Amino acid sequence: MSELNLTRLYAADAGFESQLDALLAWDESEDAAIHQRVLEIIGRVRREGDAAVLDYTARFDHYEAGSAAALELPRAELKRAWDSLPAEQASALQKAAERVRAYAEHQKADSWRYTEADGTVLGQQVTPLDRAGVYVPGGKAAYPSSVLMNVIPAKVAGVPEIVMVVPTPRGEVNALVLAAAYLSGVDRVFRIGGAQAVAALAYGTQTIPRVDKIVGPGNIYVATAKKLVFGQCGIDMIAGPSEILVISDGLTDPDWIAMDLFSQAEHDEDAQAILISPDAAHLDAVAASIDRLLPTMARREVIAASLGKRGALIQVGDLEQAAEVANRIAPEHLELSVADPEALTRRIRNAGAIFMGRYTAEALGDYCAGPNHVLPTAGTARFSSPLGVYDFQKRSSLIFCSADGADVLGRTASVLARGEGLEAHARSAEFRIKP
Template sequence: MTTSTAIRRLNAADPDFARHLDHLLSWESVSDDAVNQRVLDIIQAVRERGDAALVEFTQRFDGVEAKSIDDLILGRERLELALTRITVEQRQALEKAAERVRLYHERQKQDSWSYTEADGTVLGQKVTPLDRAGLYVPGGKASYPSSVLMNAIPAKVAGVGEVVMVVPTPRGEVNELVLAAACIAGVDRVFTIGGAQAVAALAYGTESVPQVDKVVGPGNIYVATAKRHVFGQVGIDMIAGPSEILVVCDGQTDPDWIAMDLFSQAEHDEDAQSILVSPDAAFLDRVAASIEKLLPTMDRAEIIRTSIDGRGALIQVRDMEQAMEVANRIAPEHLELSVADPQAWLPKIRHAGAIFMGRHTSEALGDYCAGPNHVLPTSGTARFSSPLGVYDFQKRSSIIFCSEQGASELGKTASVLARGESLSAHARSAEYRILADQEGN
């Protein structure tokens, strides 16, 4: 096994830089026909056969000996037991992270509002939490208790009535940290099912799994494809691509720090993307040397090497102004501004999922315990998308109350516009409310 890298070097001054950058950023997450059809078949089976299909698929795909759906349900007492099975240090870390995530998301809560016009007409907005949310959590060794906190806590802060978690337990392998995180985050029910079948169960409901209003949480290609297909029946958070980090550095940060920050995303999987942008060519050389030096020391060296070689890059730019332009073009999931005065450059950033300010703020802090959500838009979707938050678990209803006088005045405007659209019932509905002594005004 080789642990050296051949990370590509790009220069924004090159005439074909834009083409090379587009190629670097390209990512196609669309499922192939075989995966797509398999997911559709699974969804149909769950809709038709409910719990029986879930038991069958769990036996087949996860190697779990389940005789009935009861074998795939974990009660609250099992989550509380998990708290006693993890170390004191792990419990304290989960509780501290949960508290910080909760405090941050409390500030996102939206409240209902209204205002009254001079004639007594009242307009406003009513904010209501979802009744029930479904949280998908990957299972087995690739388990992320931090994702449980990041998905469940905003839902609870929003006031969601019930949070239902699904988590596969391949070959019966239960991750106690995940269950402990679910307990701390206030998850209400847990089903040990996964894959497209779990998404289908949450979207349509079965005899045992309740139908939810929104499905959130990361998963593999089958989970992502299933989320695509059930969208419309339920809400979803996003279709996430591979994890990404873009570091913009002025050349003054320790190159070992920057190399490890790039590794922190590359170690997720072979398709993750790690990019460094700097106006200092010599600094890019030093980071490249740090990458070569540190890579052999990493537990997931082969994954990191494949990621760095396949989708990583060191990009030289003319100056920090151009670095900001490149950052906005990439619209990264994670953006580190590893510079002397990050606050001065912040106004220049238009597109990023999360922005980590200064040399000491590693992206890893945001993954676990800083407080802001780590569920972020990927693959350039930060151009139009935002991090997961409380607002994803609240919906807004418009409030309209017309006084007699207000209905009469608005009716005149509505009448003109409705007749302009040849919708006479609309027009007459509004005209009925026009006060008789105002008809000629």
């Protein structure tokens, strides 16, 4: 058994459902103190604009910009970062960008219309957002992959202007992040972060333009700010900690499984890594691999905290039951480490991304497989989807009525409007009815 005292659950136990609920519980976004603090930040940015952003940047990021104009990084600096990258990094970034773009091209929705017999034309017009905002974390770690995943789908959708915000603690910039911004086609970059950056994007300041939608991951303050500005602008999702759920038939190398669990646990102490298998001996073997491999990891303290607090090994009766439990969890990342992943995939209804087969490590999806790594967390895969081109496109209904069509539709609309007691609606339709 694991020295971490990993939670061990058994699907056959009478209390399994309640135990699973307790394991999955996540409600940090409802912290009242954080909520109030973020409200104050948003309110001040709305009132004071650039002055508030400059003050918060100095206070939280310890960076004195001097002026609002100095918060913007010129495109020439982005290009210098790209030009100065080591060849190996530049090549990897380029390959990842190409794969993300190729996948995104398949997601583009097209406008359509059809004509009815009386000449009425109905359809849908698809247009890109005018301006999108991308939040890129810059605190504990730098994520150039996040730049690619958030910016490229917007570019493929045809968004004319993309504004990126990234905190630069103590003025330090990350060359790989700036290079990714250059490569993916970001139009403007501001060195700000936190709730104040979200507020600036949502409402605009004297220097920072207001956007139509904010996407990208961040800490609890960023997530709370996104929740609070929703309605003023769109957001991608309220993201919780990273998650991985692995279903194994017991025949995958236990070391592989352990490292796959580590790959998400190393993000932060609140990340969640779970293994499901019908093979008790396999669960024991993976626990042993965890104990043996953990001391070799650079981020072993973070991994240990994550696995100890929110990790679990779950024993089920068979793979069919494993799929049922997975659908109940609705994980961000789901690995199907089984002999016939295609068959098991057909049983999965709720998952952000499904990694099929023993050789498909979740980490490949984080960087370069092609599909987006911005995924629903905390069970929201039950009703939401990965970030994609469609998140940067709007759909407008098209309706054209011929004289004959107005006559036919007007008679139906009149009856329904009068049934609802809305006379003006009815008479508006009736004016177009033929005598």
